[in-house]
Amino acid sequence: MSFERSLRCRECAREFPLAAAFFCEFCFGPLEVAYDYDAIAASISRESIAAGPATLWRYADLLPGDPEYRVDLGAGFTPLLRADNLAAALGLDRLWIKNDTVNPTWSFKDRVVAVAIAKAREFGYTGIACASTGNLANSVAAHGARAGMETIVFIPHDLEEGKVVGSGIYDPTLVMVEGSYDDVNRLCTEVAQSKPWAFVNINVRPYYAEGSRTLGFEVAEQLGWRTPDHCVVPMASGSLFTKIWKGFNELHEVGLIDEPRTRMSGAQAAGCSPIATAFEEGTLNFRPQKPDTIARSIAIGNPADGYYALKTLEETNGVAAMATDAEIVEGMKLLAETEGIFAETAGGTTIACLKHMVERGQIAPGEETVAFITGGGLKTTEALQGGLASPLHVPARGDAFIEAYEARLAPAATTAGGA
Amino acid sequence: MAVNVRIPAPLRTLTGDQELVSADGATLADVVEQLEASYPGMRERLCEDDGELRRFVNVFVNGEDVRFLSGLASELSEGDEVSIVPAVAGG
Numbered sequence: 417m418s419f420e421r422s423l424r425c426r427e428c429a430r431e432f433p434l435a436a437a438f439f440c441e442f443c444f445g446p447l448e449v450a451y452d453y454d455a456i457a458a459s460i461s462r463e464s465i466a467a468g469p470a471t472l473w474r475y476a477d478l479l480p481g482d483p484e485y486r487v488d489l490g491a492g493f494t495p496l497l498r499a500d501n502l503a504a505a506l507g508l509d510r511l512w513i514k515n516d517t518v519n520p521t522w523s524f525k526d527r528v529v530a531v532a533i534a535k536a537r538e539f540g541y542t543g544i545a546c547a548s549t550g551n552l553a554n555s556v557a558a559h560g561a562r563a564g565m566e567t568i569v570f571i572p573h574d575l576e577e578g579k580v581v582g583s584g585i586y587d588p589t590l591v592m593v594e595g596s597y598d599d600v601n602r603l604c605t606e607v608a609q610s611k612p613w614a615f616v617n618i619n620v621r622p623y624y625a626e627g628s629r630t631l632g633f634e635v636a637e638q639l640g641w642r643t644p645d646h647c648v649v650p651m652a653s654g655s656l657f658t659k660i661w662k663g664f665n666e667l668h669e670v671g672l673i674d675e676p677r678t679r680m681s682g683a684q685a686a687g688c689s690p691i692a693t694a695f696e697e698g699t700l701n702f703r704p705q706k707p708d709t710i711a712r713s714i715a716i717g718n719p720a721d722g723y724y725a726l727k728t729l730e731e732t733n734g735v736a737a738m739a740t741d742a743e744i745v746e747g748m749k750l751l752a753e754t755e756g757i758f759a760e761t762a763g764g765t766t767i768a769c770l771k772h773m774v775e776r777g778q779i780a781p782g783e784e785t786v787a788f789i790t791g792g793g794l795k796t797t798e799a800l801q802g803g804l805a806s807p808l809h810v811p812a813r814g815d816a817f818i819e820a821y822e823a824r825l826a827p828a829a830t831t832a833g834g835a
Numbered sequence: 836m837a838v839n840v841r842i843p844a845p846l847r848t849l850t851g852d853q854e855l856v857s858a859d860g861a862t863l864a865d866v867v868e869q870l871e872a873s874y875p876g877m878r879e880r881l882c883e884d885d886g887e888l889r890r891f892v893n894v895f896v897n898g899e900d901v902r903f904l905s906g907l908a909s910e911l912s913e914g915d916e917v918s919i920v921p922a923v924a925g926g
Contacts, residue, residue, distance in 0.1 A: 427891060439922040441845045442880070444891040446922045547925050601925035609844070618924040653926020701890075704902055718900065720923045723890060 419456045420480040423447040423622055426724070434480075436539055436614060438621045446720065447622045449480045457670040462641060465672075469493075472527055472630040478666060479630075480623045481535040487563040491526035492630050494518050496638040496786070501754040502767075506774050510784040512644070514635055515757055521558045521582065522792035523551035523713075523760075524631065524656065529616055531627035533559045536614030542566060543613035547604035549597045549652065549713045550579030551760075551791050556616055557586035568613060570600050575712060578795035596707055598718045621720075628656045632663025635786055636673050643676040645783040648770045650762045650790055651682040651691050651736070652714035654725030660788070661728050681734040681779070682725060683769030685709035685744060685761075691722050695736035700726045710741045710799045711761040713791055735778045739768035745803050747771070748793060758793035766790075836861060836911045840870065841918040849874040858917075863894065864907040866917060881919070891922040 423432045427445025438447055460477045468474030472492025476483045495515045503511035519526040529552070536544055543566040546556045553569035560567030567588035571579070572595060583590050593600045608615045616624045636643050643664050649657045657680065664676035684692040687709030694702035702722045707715035719725070729736055739747065748764030750771075751757050759767070770787050773779045793800075808820045840858050842850050850856055856873070860866040871878040881892050887907070888894065894901045895918040901909045911917070 427889075438924050439845075439891065443889055444845070444880075444921040445889075446891065446924075597925070601923065602920075605920065605924060615924075617926060621924045655926055704900055716926050718923055720926050 417459065417477070418480060418482055419452045419459070419477060420449050421452050422450045424450040436536075436541075436619045438619055449622050449626055451478075451480075451666075453666070453669045460670055460672070462637075462672060465637065472530060472627065472634075475630055475633045478633065478670070479531055480626050481531065481538050483534065485534040485537040486530065487533050487537070487559050488530070489520035489526060489558060489562060491519050491530045493634060496635060497755065497757070499755050499787075502751065505750065505754055506771055507781055508774060508779070508785055509782050512635075512639075512784075512786045513751075513755060513757060514631060514786055514788045516631065516788065516790045517757065517759055517763070517792035521551070521554040522795065523555065524628070524788075524790040525552045525555040526559075527630050528552075528624045528627035529555040529559050532614070532616035532620050532624035533563060533565075535623040536616070536620055537563065537565075539614065539620070541612070541614040543568065543611070545569065545604070545608075545611075545613040545615045546617055547597070547601045547615065548617075549715060550575045550582070550795065551713050552617065553588075553590070554579065554582040554795075557583040557588040557590075560588060561586040566613070570604050570607075572597055572600055572712075576796050576798050578797060579712070582795055597716055598704070598707075601718075625655050625659055628659035629663035629666065631656070631788065632660040633667060635660075636664060636667050641673050643673060643678045644786045645677075646679045646681060646734075646779055646785040647788065648681050648683060648766055648773065648779075648785060649788045650714050650766045651684050651719070651725055652716045652762075653719045654682075654691055654721035654723075656788075656790070657682050658721055658724045658728050661732065678732060679734045679783075680728050680732040681769075681773060682729060682736045683766045684736065684738045685711035685714060685765050686738040686740045687711070688715045688717055689738040690717060690719055691725050692736040692738040694722070694726055695729055700730070702726065709744075710796075711744055711765050712796070713760060713762045714765065735773060737769035737772045737778075739765050739772070741799075743768040745799055748800065749803070751789070752793070757789060759789045760791040760793050760796040761799050762791050763789040763793070764799075836913045836915070838866060838911050838913075838915040838917050840866065841916065843919055843921055845921065846877065846880055846919065849876050849880070860911060862907065862911060863896070863901060863909045863917065866911065867907065893920040893923055894918070895920060
């Protein structure tokens with residue numbers, strides 16, 4: 417049973433039938449799925465959700481499309497972990513990590529793809545495609561393989577090896593485009609007009625984007641049906657950021673939680689910061705940028721939802737911050753060393769920006785905060801080259817190990833002795 | 836300056852199904868005015884009431900987003916290709 421009713425323009429509110437369409441024919445604004453919330457409220461309860469599967473499909477009543485068409489790799493319902501060590505390191509009382517690195521292809525993109533591919537199959541598509549900074553391509557390739565669909569994924573030519581292999585293993589048609597993600601995106605928009613494929617983040621994007629709301633649903637459920645004081649979320653297109661906030665509000669709309677008062681704050685890399693820069697300049701009109709950052713997964717210079725992300729920042733009294741490449745690596749290491757979670761560069765960005773926000777007093781120590789870690793670190797090991805403590809290299813002899821181990825325990829003395 | 840303008844599918848009802856039309860103007864603003872004169876209704880689809888380009892109308896000149904240039908004041912050269920593209924998706 418699905419409670420989706422139409423596609424509605426986010427700009428001019430004109431309504432369109434549910435179809436593979438993503439922009440308003442009149443004003444070119446983006447389309448969003450509209451639901452019958454009264455019907456959802458009558459169908460759903462905390463108990464019905466709790467009785468559902470330990471995947472995002474436990475929220476099927478709140479998702480577009482008929483779940484009969486789902487291609488289930490088990491996306492979603494990832495751990496919300498109390499992060500006391502990191503909280504202490506940053507100076508916060510209560511911090512949680514929403515650990516979305518443990519999805520089937522190790523990023524939150526499995527959520528959006530799960531919803532998009534179900535809808536694509538419902539529409540009768542036999543080919544699935546995407547424009548990706550890497551993680552999305554991995555997820556589309558995996559879900560496409562499982563569904564037995566023709567799969568075509570487009571990525572920038574110079575991505576991290578882990579992201580390339582992470583798509584190639586599923587044997588899609590992997591297209592490496594000479595250019596940035598924004599060039600890939602424009603190419604795919606053109607290709608989508610001539611090929612009969614469901615591009616998850618182009619012609620079926622309204623459905624795809626709805627999958628990100630499940631991160632908001634889960635956090636609220638996992639906190640005992642309430643929302644935190646503050647969320648810190650990485651921003652690329654800005655879609656995830658706005659959809660988490662939408663998810664909180666929809667849970668309230670259907671009567672499952674109190675009205676959310678969460679402050680939504682966003683993280684970007686300094687080398688690709690159109691949204692954070694516009695926030696600093698106090699404008700809702702961002703200027704596109706040409707990305708130059710190690711945080712490739714969030715390197716979108718022309719963010720489709722940049723305007724709405726800025727509106728959400730304004731509406732919720734949130735803040736945006738940016739982190740340099742060096743700070744991003746430090747953020748990855750800090751999260752790993754304090755909490756045992758190995759995030760990719762986007763996660764390092766989120767932690768580095770969270771640190772900035774606390775240091776600047778933008779997040780008060782008493783604000784219960786959730787940091788969203790959206791992708792796994794084994795995909796972006798290049799960023800850490802030379803940045804980690806070198807291993808002890810020893811011959812297979814006990815005395816040699818003891819000597820090396822003790823030297824490592826007293827590095828200052830060793831350095832002094834060697835000088 | 837004579838330029839070629841690539842018209843996206845939703846606006847082709849105004850151009851009699853033409854995908855490529857020619858226009859003349861020193862700036863992008865001139866081209867919009869001329870499109871309005873040749874294909875009435877075009878301005879409303881491209882611009883807000885205050886005359887600025889609509890937020891989700893993307894215009895490229897020879898592949899470059901006009902927001903990297905000077906928006907509607909972007910200067911055009913003979914033979915430039917102006918592309919009008921609906922809302923950027925992706926991400």
